[in-house]
Amino acid sequence: MNKIVRPLLAVLLSVTGIVAATAQPAVAATESTALAPGLVLSSSTATLPAELSALATGKRIQYLSTSITGSAITATGLILTPRTGKKNRTVAWAHGTTGLADQCAPSTNQAVFWPEARTAVAELLSRGWTVAATDYPGIGTPQAHPYLIGASEGRAIIDSVKAARNLDSALTPQYVIDGHSQGGQGALFASQIAPSYDGNLVLKGTSSIAPVSNTDTIVPLIPGTAGQGYLVMALYGLNAVDSAVQPSAILAPPAKAKVGVLSSGCLNEILAAYENLSATQLLVGGTVPDAVLAKFVQYDNPAQTAPSAPILVVQGTEDEAVPYFVTADQLIPQLQAYSQPVTFVPIEGATHDTSVIESADLVADWIAARFA
Incomplete structure (x- = not known):
């Protein structure tokens, strides 16, 4: 590690509450290594829910991201590598609301790795895709969690994909985002900021299940x-x-x-x-x-600027948290005003959470078509 990178990294780890001695970057730093978003600061073996452990191995990571003002921050998350399949494509999973506090990080607290999220992620892994699952900034790191701040979520989602590629150089630049609720909102924001933020990554599509939108x-x-x-x-x-x-x-x-x-x-x-x-x-x-x-x-409403890749929106008609009419009558026309294709799939009788379970196969099929 060169004389510039080493002290900068030490300072960054100090101010973000990460002990430098425990940080183990999975990619060895060289003179060309930059303190760029997606840099893996530490990596450790993760204990996965039973539904996922048979399908994948997991790493719990701390990685660099940026705040909405552009300052360097840290985030945590999981990188899940399927046990079978080509393993060279990445899907970013963006979870629904878990809370604001550090103990609400799905990467360390299986109680908030919700059953519907396990179902969705298991289906992605069964297709042979690596899954990058951010906790979002402030859940598992010292700063306050910017809950529902879309540009914050979007950056963390994209940077989790960069982190996955820093751990595994065999991963291609192509990626798809799959998110639910808070994560569905974050996925739409990630699509908006990707052209100016994701560097050499190639966003192929965004699946958004019961996304938060039109908060007014x-x-x-x-x-x-x-x-x-x-x-x-x-x-x-x-x-x-x-x-x-x-x-x-x-x-x-x-x-x-x-x-x-x-x-x-x-x-x-x-x-x-x-x-x-x-x-x-x-x-x-x-x-x-x-x-x-x-x-x-x-800060919270997606679709105020153009998405950069095709979009799938799934919405349960009996959603108790995000009203169906908000998605069907407001968000979908807003998204359709732009040039990217939008597919809308209502799930009759589904609730906020069961919409994820009932659409897991459909979403994975749609993602497979994007990669194809």
Whole structure:
């Protein structure tokens, strides 16, 4: 490692909370090695859920990514290598909401490696594709998690593919993204930023299952419902990138009294903590201020710029978290306004989670066609 890279790496590891002595880059650093997004800082053998361990070996990695302002940050995730198949194509799996805290990283906490995610990833592995599965920034790393900040998710997703190729030089530059919910939103953002961000990678397509979109429609529907924990997390996600959004000034006292669950629990605990509050117990005045709603639009809504590869959107008609009409009547026309082909597949009777399970084969077939 040259005299410039070594101290820079040491400083970066220090400020991001990674102990330099434990960092084991899988690709030996040379004088030409840059501290570029996707650089693997450390790698260790991962313990996988039983549904996946028979299909793949896994590495838990820490890798470089960038914030939405362009500063260097770290992220964690899994690189899953199938036991059979050509293994030379990569699918980036972008998971649905798990929480905000470090213990909510699917790479280390199998309890939040949701059953639907296991089904989807198992199908990808069975096709012989390497799977890069980011935890997203701030889940497993010191910084706050920018929950639902699409440009943050998109960078972490793309950089996980770069990290996979840094671990395995046999992987081709071609990749496809497959995401659910938060990850479906992140997948769409990754497609938007790929031409300026993914370097020599070649994005062949994006599958997006029940993606978060049009938050200016969804957010006003949440107060007073069982999904209020999502809104609390989303406010803190905005705060992670925009200090003008102060959750303490937006949340009502009963809601503020429960914010400790954001650091002590994960999704299910957060939803349970907030599900029984009334709208006025959740928010001052019972509604999200218009200025904050505008911030959600700015940071969270995909389809504001053009995607760069074909898109598959899957949506359950009985989705309780992302309303079907938001995807069918708003997001799909927004995506169709651009030049990339858009395939929309409604799943009759499917919920937010069962849509992933019921579409696993369909999604994998669509991905195979992109690689073909």
